[in-house]
Amino acid sequence: MPRSFTARFALxxxxxxxxxxxxxxxxxxxxxxxxxxxxxxxxxxxxxxxxLLVVMLxxxxxxxxxxxxxxGFSHPAAxxxxxxxxxFVVAMIAIAILFGLALGVGGGGLGNHxxxxxxxxxxxxxxxxxxxxxxxxxxxxxxGGMKADFGNRVALxxxxxxxxxxxxxxxxxxxxxxxxxxxxxxxxxAHSIDQFTDPAIAIPTLIxxxxxxxxxxxxxxxxxxxxxxxxxxCGFVLGAKxxxxxxxxxxxxxxxxxxxxxxxxIGGAVAWVIAIVILAMLRPITGAQRPA
Numbered sequence: 001m002p003r004s005f006t007a008r009f010a011l012x013x014x015x016x017x018x019x020x021x022x023x024x025x026x027x028x029x030x031x032x033x034x035x036x037x038x039x040x041x042x043x044x045x046x047x048x049x050x051x052l053l054v055v056m057l058x059x060x061x062x063x064x065x066x067x068x069x070x071x072g073f074s075h076p077a078a079x080x081x082x083x084x085x086x087x088f089v090v091a092m093i094a095i096a097i098l099f100g101l102a103l104g105v106g107g108g109g110l111g112n113h114x115x116x117x118x119x120x121x122x123x124x125x126x127x128x129x130x131x132x133x134x135x136x137x138x139x140x141x142x143x144g145g146m147k148a149d150f151g152n153r154v155a156l157x158x159x160x161x162x163x164x165x166x167x168x169x170x171x172x173x174x175x176x177x178x179x180x181x182x183x184x185x186x187x188x189x190a191h192s193i194d195q196f197t198d199p200a201i202a203i204p205t206l207i208x209x210x211x212x213x214x215x216x217x218x219x220x221x222x223x224x225x226x227x228x229x230x231x232x233x234c235g236f237v238l239g240a241k242x243x244x245x246x247x248x249x250x251x252x253x254x255x256x257x258x259x260x261x262x263x264x265x266i267g268g269a270v271a272w273v274i275a276i277v278i279l280a281m282l283r284p285i286t287g288a289q290r291p292a
Contacts, residue, residue, distance in 0.1 A: 005145035016052030021185035072140025084231035091235020131234035160213030208266030
């Protein structure tokens with residue numbers, strides 16, 4: 001194994017993808033035999049996640065997995081919960097600003113508020129799970145590991161870029177397999193970069209995700225833990241899930257508010273500005289000092 005954490009992680013990532021290419025067609029057969037009807041790209045995505053987790057666990061010692069995760073989560077419970085709540089409140093304020101602007105500028109484009117509110121409990125549980133898992137992986141593990149290789153600034157930028165790209169590396173195609181198709185994994189992998197070929201989808205989403213990744217990563221560096229980042233991430237996921245349920249007619253709202261790309265909430269200029277403002281105010285917002 002190489003000495004560099006980044007190089008070790010790259011090898012693990014390649015191993016996980018290769019394993020997914022091999023096992024996803026078998027998983028699709030098992031899914032079909034069980035009577036479930038899922039498009040193969042969805043099966044492939046889940047297989048990649050499981051394969052990567054298995055390989056990471058197998059290589060946990062070489063990746064310092066336990067140490068990195070422990071460092072990100074090893075803070076007293078009460079202050080950590082407060083910090084997570086603080087991050088969530090910050091996100092909710094940002095979301096309220098975006099929805100408020102949408103209401104003020106394009107009221108005719110707004111959807112059913114009551115139906116959207118009814119979905120909040122379901123979306124909230126999903127947002128917690130996503131925030132916890134992604135912050136554990138992208139901040140505690142990936143950013144924490146890359147800091148040893150490159151230092152805080154470079155690791156922050158690199159991990160935010162990986163975070164942004166990872167959310168677009170998936171096949172937009174929807175096709176089904178009913179039997180064993182050994183090439184299906186390779187075909188899906190080839191289509192995983194399709195979204196990057198459409199600038200209207202890729203550019204707004206990449207900008208928004210990159211800025212969000214920088215904010216979440218900087219919060220981790222400042223506080224030395226993932227709790228504020230989890231709360232902030234959870235709030236933005238909740239807002240992203242509610243946005244298309246409320247903003248039904250984005251054409252009635254200027255693009256700089258309505259957003260563009262695969263995740264419209266963060267695909268508009270207003271959202272980018274809000275992310276930059278949060279980044280500039282992170283030190284007083286988190287109440288933390290940068291670790292020595």
